[in-house]
Amino acid sequence: MNSKRDVYLDYSASTPVDPRVLDAMMPYFSEIYGNSTSSHRQGRLGESAIEDARGRVARILNCKPSEVVFTSCGSESDNLAIRGAAWRARQRGKQVRLITTPVEHSAVINTVIQLGELMDVETVIVPVDRYGAVMLNEFAEACKGGAAIASIIYANNEVGSINELAELAAIARENGVIFHTDAVQAGGQLTLDVEQLGVDLLSLSAHKFYGPKGVGLLYIKDGMDLPSVMTGGGHEGDRRAGTHNTAFIVGLATALELAYTESEERLTHFHQLRDRLIAGILTRVEGAILSGHPAERLPSHASFVLPGIDANALLMHLDMNGIAASSGSACKTGNPEPSTALLALGYTPDEARCGLRLSVGTRTTEADVDFALEVLVNAVGKLRTMERDFVT
Amino acid sequence: MNKHTIRVVVAMSGGVDSSVAAALLVQEGYDVVGMMMRLWSDEAAGGAEHNRCCTPGQMQSARRIANRLGIPFYVLDTKDVFRESVVQYFIDQHREGFTPNPCLECNRRIRFDWLLRHAIALDADYLATGHYARITKNAAGGWLLKKGLDSGKDQSYVLSVMGQEQLSKTLFPVGDYPKANVRRIAGELGLDVANKKDSQDLCFLGNNDYRDFLRIYAPEVMVTGPIMTSTGEILGKHRGLSNYTIGQRKGLGISYSEPLYVLAMNPYKNALVVGTRAELGRDQLEAANFNWVCGVAPADAAFRAEVKIRYRSRPQSALVRMLGSERVRIVFDEPQRDITPGQAAVVYQDDICLGGGVIVKFEDEQSGLQACDKAVDIAW
Numbered sequence: 001m002n003s004k005r006d007v008y009l010d011y012s013a014s015t016p017v018d019p020r021v022l023d024a025m026m027p028y029f030s031e032i033y034g035n036s037t038s039s040h041r042q043g044r045l046g047e048s049a050i051e052d053a054r055g056r057v058a059r060i061l062n063c064k065p066s067e068v069v070f071t072s073c074g075s076e077s078d079n080l081a082i083r084g085a086a087w088r089a090r091q092r093g094k095q096v097r098l099i100t101t102p103v104e105h106s107a108v109i110n111t112v113i114q115l116g117e118l119m120d121v122e123t124v125i126v127p128v129d130r131y132g133a134v135m136l137n138e139f140a141e142a143c144k145g146g147a148a149i150a151s152i153i154y155a156n157n158e159v160g161s162i163n164e165l166a167e168l169a170a171i172a173r174e175n176g177v178i179f180h181t182d183a184v185q186a187g188g189q190l191t192l193d194v195e196q197l198g199v200d201l202l203s204l205s206a207h208k209f210y211g212p213k214g215v216g217l218l219y220i221k222d223g224m225d226l227p228s229v230m231t232g233g234g235h236e237g238d239r240r241a242g243t244h245n246t247a248f249i250v251g252l253a254t255a256l257e258l259a260y261t262e263s264e265e266r267l268t269h270f271h272q273l274r275d276r277l278i279a280g281i282l283t284r285v286e287g288a289i290l291s292g293h294p295a296e297r298l299p300s301h302a303s304f305v306l307p308g309i310d311a312n313a314l315l316m317h318l319d320m321n322g323i324a325a326s327s328g329s330a331c332k333t334g335n336p337e338p339s340t341a342l343l344a345l346g347y348t349p350d351e352a353r354c355g356l357r358l359s360v361g362t363r364t365t366e367a368d369v370d371f372a373l374e375v376l377v378n379a380v381g382k383l384r385t386m387e388r389d390f391v392t
Numbered sequence: 393m394n395k396h397t398i399r400v401v402v403a404m405s406g407g408v409d410s411s412v413a414a415a416l417l418v419q420e421g422y423d424v425v426g427m428m429m430r431l432w433s434d435e436a437a438g439g440a441e442h443n444r445c446c447t448p449g450q451m452q453s454a455r456r457i458a459n460r461l462g463i464p465f466y467v468l469d470t471k472d473v474f475r476e477s478v479v480q481y482f483i484d485q486h487r488e489g490f491t492p493n494p495c496l497e498c499n500r501r502i503r504f505d506w507l508l509r510h511a512i513a514l515d516a517d518y519l520a521t522g523h524y525a526r527i528t529k530n531a532a533g534g535w536l537l538k539k540g541l542d543s544g545k546d547q548s549y550v551l552s553v554m555g556q557e558q559l560s561k562t563l564f565p566v567g568d569y570p571k572a573n574v575r576r577i578a579g580e581l582g583l584d585v586a587n588k589k590d591s592q593d594l595c596f597l598g599n600n601d602y603r604d605f606l607r608i609y610a611p612e613v614m615v616t617g618p619i620m621t622s623t624g625e626i627l628g629k630h631r632g633l634s635n636y637t638i639g640q641r642k643g644l645g646i647s648y649s650e651p652l653y654v655l656a657m658n659p660y661k662n663a664l665v666v667g668t669r670a671e672l673g674r675d676q677l678e679a680a681n682f683n684w685v686c687g688v689a690p691a692d693a694a695f696r697a698e699v700k701i702r703y704r705s706r707p708q709s710a711l712v713r714m715l716g717s718e719r720v721r722i723v724f725d726e727p728q729r730d731i732t733p734g735q736a737a738v739v740y741q742d743d744i745c746l747g748g749g750v751i752v753k754f755e756d757e758q759s760g761l762q763a764c765d766k767a768v769d770i771a772w
Contacts, residue, residue, distance in 0.1 A: 313510065316466040320425065320514055333451055334430030334467030382513040390473075390509055 001292075009277075010324045011300055011361035012157060012185060017251070018210040024254040025212065028247035036244045037233065060260050061202070061219055062193040069218045069236045070249050072150035074184040074205030074391065075107035076230070077218035080240065081201040082111045083260040084226030086121055089148035091227075096121045099142050099150035100214040102344035103132045104157070105182050108151050125153075128260055131293035132161040132345050139168055143175035150177050151343045154186040154202075158328040158341040158357060159292030160301030162190065168196035178224065184208055184216075188259035189299055194219055204256075206248070210362065211255030215248035266362060270299040273360040273369050280373040285380050291342065291355065294350045303357045305347060309383055311354055312336050317379035323372050327355045395421040400563060401511035402520040403464070403503060404428050404458065406450030408578045411457045413565040415581045417520060418461045425514065426458040426465035427596030429507060432475040433596050434550045446597040457583060468510060470502060477501040479596055486606055486613045486634050489659030490734025493550070493703065494594060496748075500553035508561060516560055520563040522737055523547045524571070525745075527559050535559035537685045539743040542570040549703050552738040552748030606634050617662030619646055622655060622671060630664040633657045639672065639730040656754075657733075673727025674754045678700070679737040682718045682749030689717035690746070698740045699724070701751065707740055720749060 013246055028049060034042025036050050051065070058065040071077045082098065089096045098112050102125050115121045124142045128134055143150065150172050155162045165181060172179035180201035183192060188209030194202060201220045207213040220226060220239065232241025259266070281288050281304060289305040308313070311327035312334060318325050328339035329352060338352030358372065400422045402414045417424045419547065428451060431443040442448065451467060458465030478498045485492035511519045524540030525548040535556050539546040566574050575662075576742070597605055607614050614632030621627065628646040630636065640654040644666065653672050653699060656665040684690070693714055698707035699722050713721040722737055731754040738748035 100659065310469060312467075312469050316468070317514060319464065319466075332467060333448070334446070335471070338471050338477075386509050386513050390506060392627045 004322060005368070005371055006322045006324075007364075007372050008324045009358040009364065009368070010326050010358035010362060011364075012160075012208070012357060013296075013326055014207050014213065015210045015361055016363065017207075017212055018255060018258060020258060021211055021255045023249050025247040025251040028250055032246070036246060037235065046244065049246055050244050052251050053249045053289055056253040056257055058219065060256055063219055064222065065217055066237065067194075069220055069239045070244065070252070071216045071218055071240055072214055072242075072245070073216045074105070074182065074203050074208075075216075077203035077205070077216045078105070078107040078151070078180075078182055079111050079355060080218050080229045081203065081220075082108065082149060083115065083229050085149035085178050085180070085201075086115050086119065087227050088225060090119060090121075091185065094148065097124060097145060097147040097154075098122070099124045099126060099139075099147045099177065101126050101128055101134055101152055103128055103156050103341045104151065104153050105157055105184065108153070108182055112151070121148075128344055130346050131296070132156045132159045132291075132292060132341060133296070134163050135169060136164065136167055136171065140171045140175075143171055143177050146175060147177045147371045149180055149201075151180040151182065151265075154181045154183040155190060155298045155301075156292065156341065157185045158339060158355065159303045159345065160185075160297035162186070162296045162298065163295040165197050165199065169200075172200075173198060185298060185301075188256070189263075189270070192260075194221070204252075206252035206255055208256050209259040212248050212251045215245055215252045217252065229258055250350055267299045269362065269364075270360055273364050273366065274300060274302050276366065276369050277358055277360070277373070280369070281376065284377045285371065289351075291345065298359075300359050300361060301357070302359065303355065305351050305353055306356055306361055306380060308352050308387065309354050309356075309380055310336070311356060313383055314356060314376075317382070318372075318375060321375040321379070323375055325372075326357045328357065329353045329355045352374065396423055396520070399423040399425065399514070399516040400518045400520050401425045401507075401514060401516040403507060403522075404454040405445060405522065406453035406457070407425050407522065408583060409524070409566050409574060411454070411583050412569075412574050412578050412581070413520055413522040413563075414457065414461055414463065415577065415583070416565040417563070418463060420622055424461070424463045425511075425516065426454065426461075426463050427507065427511070428465070428467045429470035429474075429502065430467050431502075431595065432479060433470040434479075434600060442598075460582070464764060468507070470506065471619045473506055474498070474502055474596070482594070483606075483610045485734050486610050487659075488734075489613075489633060489657045490750075491599040491634075492734045492750075493736055494596075495550045495703070496736055498552050499550055503557040504554055504562065506744075508558065512561070517737065518561055518563045520565055522566055523551060523564050524567050525551050525564050526567040527562060527564060534686055538567075539740070539745065540564075543743075545571045548740075548745040549700050549736065549738050549748070552685065552736060552745050553683055553684060556685075557682065582696050598697070603632075603635055604755050606632075610634075613659075615662060617664065619644065619664045619666055622665055622667050625668065627652075633659060633662065633664060636664055637730075638732045672729050674729075674731045675724050675727045676754060677722050677728075677731050677737060677751050678715065678753040679722065679749030680719045680752045682720055682747060683719075684747040685745055686747075689714060695741075697746065700736075700738045700740070701728060705730070714741055718749070 032045045036046040054065040054068050057068050086096050100112050108172045112123050116123045126138050126142050169179045178200045181199050182203045186203045187204045202219040205216040228239050230241045286309050291303045291305050311329045329336045338349040338357050342352035399674045400417050404410045404426045430446050433443040457464050480495050481497045483495045484663045519655045524545040526538040528536050539548045560584045613634040616629050618626045619628045619630050636654050652666040697712045699710045700707050733751050736748045737751050739746045
């Protein structure tokens with residue numbers, strides 16, 4: 001590979017801030033910098049920017065502005081939802097049960113695990129099908145015993161599969177179970193209409209839809225009574241303490257608005273490039289398997305299992321050729337564990353070390369995809385040859 | 393060729409030597425890529441979670457240095473292949489009653505084979521390491537492995553497993569510098585030059601003792617047996633042959649009219665052979681599976697050379713007799729007290745490393761005492 005290119009195919013990990021978003025944020029660093037809780041003019045300007053942002057977000061979520069709580073990130077939103085529900089249930093003296101899946105983001109799964117350890121909470125892990133989607137009958141079974149909360153990912157970060165959220169939420173509602181969804185990956189691509197989805201709690205993070213890192217939100221349906229996880233001042237209706245990050249909240253709202261006003265052209269673009277990637281890899285990389293659902297998946301998201309290919313080494317080859325990709329099984333410390341998500345989908349431990357995720361974005365071009373395919377095919381060939389030649 | 397078109401993968405450990413190697417290559421304008429290997433560590437036997445060659449601290453240090461030098465840095469998962477080759481070799485050699493040096497096996501199978509292949513697959517022209525050794529070309533165009541300029545830090549002993557193919561694709565950037573200079577360069581580059589003590593423990597044991605490791609992975613070498621003299625007189629019981637090293641005096645737990653030393657291990661009889669100081673010296677050894685760095689065995693039936701029998705021992709004058717292309721008999725001018733089967737005998741002429749083989753046998757013309765020859769067929 002002689003031609004040097006920078007091809008970013010890791011939009012599921014993070015996205016660049018849209019210049020229009022950045023423009024909208026800029027006044028809130030050095031011009032309008034007052035603390036939104038202050039009563040003076042600077043404070044009022046900050047407060048009104050935040051409330052304006054809240055209103056704009058609420059329109060997209062089809063909820064009341066008061067149901068939107070700004071946080072520092074998707075992980076914090078997940079923590080607020082799950083810890084809040086678990087603590088409240090414990091306070092009411094109930095035996096606390098938590099329902100979740102084996103393919104959640106670590107912010108959910110590790111919160112559930114820690115609550116299990118510290119609070120003697122019963123955790124129920126609902127199995128998923130071979131695409132990583134929750135099975136409705138299994139979920140219904142789990143809900144029968146009641147629970148403090150069920151947390152089910154909207155669209156999976158590793159394999160891209162989309163859950164039947166409205167159906168799942170309806171089952172939870174019938175059983176009196178609070179329903180939370182981590183919609184971090186879905187944000188900007190799937191509907192976030194909470195009426196239509198029927199969810200009680202929904203987490204989002206701005207940096208997945210061309211907003212800044214360091215800001216997220218939790219939709220909390222009216223009537224949900226969650227104690228705050230971050231205690232302090234009375235910000236966000238006593239639900240999340242901490243001085244408002246005005247610029248970032250404005251950034252989140254602007255980015256979210258742009259994502260949904262421009263969704264038609266963006267999603268068409270994503271679909272087209274993603275399908276080009278999938279077709280290219282499945283035809284040109286011997287043995288490649290598309291992981292996750294072939295159709296019911298995020299428009300920007302392509303994921304594979306490439307049997308026999310050490311994901312760590314593959315990512316190195318891609319990076320050396322200017323391509324940013326990721327894998328649920330790779331890690332920076334050279335100690336890859338089989339991806340828990342792929343294991344949950346029924347892949348063998350060996351296969352679960354060979355995951356590859358490529359995700360496209362607004363800036364991706366057809367030429368990028370074609371270049372990435374060339375590099376990938378070449379790298380896989382080299383790694384396979386090396387594997388064959390090295391005999392222990 | 394323009395250096396920026398020459399890609400060099402540098403094996404980084406986070407330590408001073410490999411960091412300086414990386415920095416020197418960057419200064420010289422090469423297209424440098426940092427790599428680190430995640431090696432296997434003995435967690436099961438209660439050892440450390442991390443191999444001493446790649447603790448989180450060292451990994452972070454290497455990553456920081458790579459970032460500072462503006463080069464890519466990757467950690468490769470080497471655990472399984474390291475376990476299957478180097479660690480298995482260590483276990484197998486102990487089972488044969490030998491005392492192996494796994495660092496040589498690591499260089500042979502991991503660093504200058506597995507990692508070199510990875511480097512080449514990444515379109516690298518060279519693999520560089522922080523070893524103190526030098527590579528030059530002779531008049532005929534052959535590659536020579538030479539001692540590092542600073543003879544006190546020379547590491548050619550553990551590199552004696554290399555051949556022409558490996559040498560042609562390897563760089564040792566710090567081999568031309570005395571260690572003090574390397575530390576100075578490291579200081580100038582803003583690297584942490586804290587004088588870390590070189591550990592002699594095996595990397596995959598963490599801080600654990602190798603005997604605890606063997607108790608789990610090769611329990612048969614830790615079975616008690618007789619301590620006997622070279623004439624067969626039984627003096628007591630030992631705690632498993634792998635607890636002892638040749639030349640050892642302390643900790644034998646037997647009383648005798650004069651101090652006794654470990655002379656040999658006999659794995660057939662699971663016997664530890666001891667004797668007096670006078671019996672200790674051996675003037676001959678045989679080394680097998682000999683690797684000749686130049687690729688072919690010497691034409692002379694015998695030649696004078698200097699021989700190192702341990703990593704940290706001084707080279708000793710000897711006559712090297714060819715017993716075959718891969719087997720030699722080495723006759724020392726002076727008897728050696730610590731010839732240990734399993735360690736490498738590495739042969740030098742001046743500062744050129746001719747090659748090395750694994751010691752499989754030692755004997756003494758006067759006493760007639762011989763060590764076992766069981767492992768001759770073991771892959772070296």
